[in-house]
Amino acid sequence: MSNDKKLTHDFSLDLLRAGDKAEFARLVEAYSGVIYRLAVKMLDNPQDAEDVLQETFIKAYKALPNFDGRSSPSTWLYRIATNEALMVLRKREQPFVSIDEPLETTGIEQEPLQITDWCCLPEDELMSTEAQAFMNEAVEELPPNLRVVFLLRDIEGLSTRETAEVLDLSETAVKTRLSRARLRLREVLTGYHGERVAERRMVAGGEV
Amino acid sequence: MKEHKECRYLLDSLSDYIDGTLSSELCDEIERHMTNCEDCRIVVDSIRKTIYLYHETAVPQKVPDDVRARLYQRLDLEEFLEN
Numbered sequence: 275m276s277n278d279k280k281l282t283h284d285f286s287l288d289l290l291r292a293g294d295k296a297e298f299a300r301l302v303e304a305y306s307g308v309i310y311r312l313a314v315k316m317l318d319n320p321q322d323a324e325d326v327l328q329e330t331f332i333k334a335y336k337a338l339p340n341f342d343g344r345s346s347p348s349t350w351l352y353r354i355a356t357n358e359a360l361m362v363l364r365k366r367e368q369p370f371v372s373i374d375e376p377l378e379t380t381g382i383e384q385e386p387l388q389i390t391d392w393c394c395l396p397e398d399e400l401m402s403t404e405a406q407a408f409m410n411e412a413v414e415e416l417p418p419n420l421r422v423v424f425l426l427r428d429i430e431g432l433s434t435r436e437t438a439e440v441l442d443l444s445e446t447a448v449k450t451r452l453s454r455a456r457l458r459l460r461e462v463l464t465g466y467h468g469e470r471v472a473e474r475r476m477v478a479g480g481e482v
Numbered sequence: 483m484k485e486h487k488e489c490r491y492l493l494d495s496l497s498d499y500i501d502g503t504l505s506s507e508l509c510d511e512i513e514r515h516m517t518n519c520e521d522c523r524i525v526v527d528s529i530r531k532t533i534y535l536y537h538e539t540a541v542p543q544k545v546p547d548d549v550r551a552r553l554y555q556r557l558d559l560e561e562f563l564e565n
Binding site for chain 2: 295296298299302303307308310314318320324327328331332335385386388390392393401405406409413420428429434449450451453455456459460463465
């Protein structure tokens, strides 16, 4: 886990394709942390996350002889992992709910409703344990197709192009989904932190 | 946000604006708009802050030892577990 995307090109594709166990173990060591984090945040269930982690590397190992190296190993692993995680979510969802619904065709963003400037709150308050738990809940409540884009772009730090490649979406679709996810999270965090701002104003004697 | 038609029009572009991937014409338009629209300025600031907070609190997650051990076992890589 101490490794990150910088390691992307440090693997020998020849050794990986030939089934070299030591090289594969290096790949597992380098990426199991990020894959596990993604799975935990996607699924909010440690057992399901562990299953996705294992399935990702089992499938990767089987597919390695045919890995053409056009994608980086990390993009490739994210792709396998997100497919696995989305499959788990599909099994959980009601059968009539499609998580692949192309939201980007259904009109413009929902208008922000909460306009409170909470950016002035101290960072230790914004990042308190309670606030972080709330932030995690807010991500879990996003629809899966927005959640996965938000996690890949804003948590894992993938580019728009890499995210599009992982999810087999157009870059425009990635941008639209990211925008929606961010606006929804902003809305929820504004509701949460806005209350603190209001409390402070009351304490300060009703000043605005 | 309610009084300005322009706010709705610009909403779709805010995420790209924050990422710095918007055309300079649209950037100028948003910035011009924000000098007169406090609500949009607040929305942009709070989206930025939201992204920042998620980014800052996303600590690299270590795979728990037991999960890691089971992963290596499942992959038949136990000999590399101590590395």
